[in-house]
Amino acid sequence: MIVFDLCCDAGDHRFEAWFASSDSFADQQARGLIACPVCGDSRVKKAVMAPRIGTKSNQRAVAAPAAAPAPDATPSAEMARAVLAAIAAKQAEMLPQSRWVGRDFADAARAMHEGRAPEDLIHGQTSPEEAQALHDDGIAAMPLLVPIAPPDAIN
Numbered sequence: 789m790i791v792f793d794l795c796c797d798a799g800d801h802r803f804e805a806w807f808a809s810s811d812s813f814a815d816q817q818a819r820g821l822i823a824c825p826v827c828g829d830s831r832v833k834k835a836v837m838a839p840r841i842g843t844k845s846n847q848r849a850v851a852a853p854a855a856a857p858a859p860d861a862t863p864s865a866e867m868a869r870a871v872l873a874a875i876a877a878k879q880a881e882m883l884p885q886s887r888w889v890g891r892d893f894a895d896a897a898r899a900m901h902e903g904r905a906p907e908d909l910i911h912g913q914t915s916p917e918e919a920q921a922l923h924d925d926g927i928a929a930m931p932l933l934v935p936i937a938p939p940d941a942i943n
């Protein structure tokens with residue numbers, strides 16, 4: 789089925805009509821079988837609109853709105869949690885091999901760097917200034933990605 793937007797010659801009334809085919813429309817039009825539902829004028833012609841292929845319902849096709857961004861186009865909160873969980877798991881794996889040195893972290897790291905203490909994996913606390921000083925001296929130190937409670941702060 790094909791639906792055409794038609795309009796009559798007498799009153800320029802617009803209406804829709806369904807036809808089996810374009811030829812069927814032309815035939816019925818030529819024989820004056822199509823009448824305007826408003827004024828009955830049989831001199832109808834196609835309105836200036838493209839014909840649409842009919843669907844089961846004869847509702848007008850509605851143009852789909854511009855596609856909205858897919859909800860998962862950006863990393864979901866679930867993904868972020870998964871990444872954090874992976875980081876936490878890695879840290880949990882490393883920490884038991886690491887020695888808590890608390891506030892002595894900067895001194896301990898510097899001692900190892902200067903060869904005054906054996907190389908060890910340590911973690912502890914520094915002030916931002918101490919961390920900056922370590923960095924300036926080329927001493928590798930990185931913040932724990934997941935905050936932990938200092939062991940000596942737990943009763």
Ligand SMILES: [Zn+2]
Pocket residue numbers: 796797798799800801824825826827828829
């Ligand atoms: Zn009419």
